[in-house]
Amino acid sequence: MLHQGPSMIKPIVLREGLRALRHLCKRGNRHLVDNLPLDSIPGAAGLIARKVLSDAENLTSGIDAVVSGIARSVLNGRTDRPMRLGAVKEADDEAGAFAASFYFALKMVLPRLGVTDAFVSEQAARTAYARCTSDGTGDMADFAARLMLALLSNRTVRDIVVETAATPNVPDAAIFAVMLWLQADCVQEDAAPALDSAALIALVLDDAVVTAARSGNEAALANLFRRYVPHV
């Protein structure tokens, strides 16, 4: 059982901080690799440069391990079992369970959209969810639409690096795909194929999603969810 209260906030804050540090390290490492001419640095200086790079990569890997360990404490000990939106609403720590599931799903969706790197803020997702639960009108699709706008507003996915863009509207498409998937009844069975399908649906509906999201049109987003959730 998850416990409510301040004790659950600390792991998420710590995890977020470590992820930010890891993100910074990865970017820094990539910058070093791209810009440090190792082959042309002679002798001892070259050895030192290679050691610095190696240490930086080890630091990043170490942070990865710590972050993963903390992540398990939120999803009832399992990082491979994200919760459907309906199940999230039954959880003791709704916002925490949602944020962890959202983070898991978004990290899987982003590569389909051509994203090679991005920072996903679990804290921002948690805050967005907490803001939405105070307004209990409408059905699940209405709630998902409201939540999607809040997630976009909170910039839950930021600092995006795209190799070959499948869409110019990555945050909108990615969050729509995740919200679609979180409402589908296939969430806990075969995550990867269903998430991939949700991402493809988001890409096909790109114009409609962006138009609705940019205009803050909850009703239009909710209708898209009602229409396509059964077909993920």
Next chain:
Amino acid sequence: MSDWPRLAEVLPPTNEPLRIAIRRLSWFRQAFHRFAAASGRAMGCHFAIDEEKLAAAFLRWLDAIDAQRPASREHRRDYFEFAAALMLRELVVDLPIRPQGPPEKMAPDSAAAFWPEGYCCTTFCLCLHSAAMAQEFSAPTQLDPSFADLRQWWSFRENAQVDHAFSAGFFQRLLGKEPNWILPDVFSARIRSELGHQDQDFGNGAS
């Protein structure tokens, strides 16, 4: 390819009725991938699949079958068949597969060699149709002899490039039906011409 019905074995398992599973993109994609791979092995070529085109075809098909679903359950079985014809239409609009090389195991004058990607999409739709009809109505699927006629495929490919609706008519012909060639992709027109109904109300209805 006379062994295409056995390819139904390559369809992914599901706990849902096929008529439900087919309308989930994740199942549909998996089915298409497995069918294309099996077809490629049988034909002696490899098919590259464009996932976004496939997803787009799927969503257009969903819209099409919902828009034309008859209000009366009287035509449910006929509509099952017609839904497969609409699926072929959407796949042909923007073919989501491309052969990587010629089908080396097929005779040069065969339909599969003439148009591998069109042949694969058509047999995929036939396979889904056959499996769904067997499950829902215990009805076997019989192919019209025109399936083996290369001239029909030539006509299909040429006409479908001009008017995608032709694909739906060709599919119905493969099942031994005579389509309404003026409106081959309109279910109400087919029903009126085949069954002689007058003044039917064909609006959206429950499946």
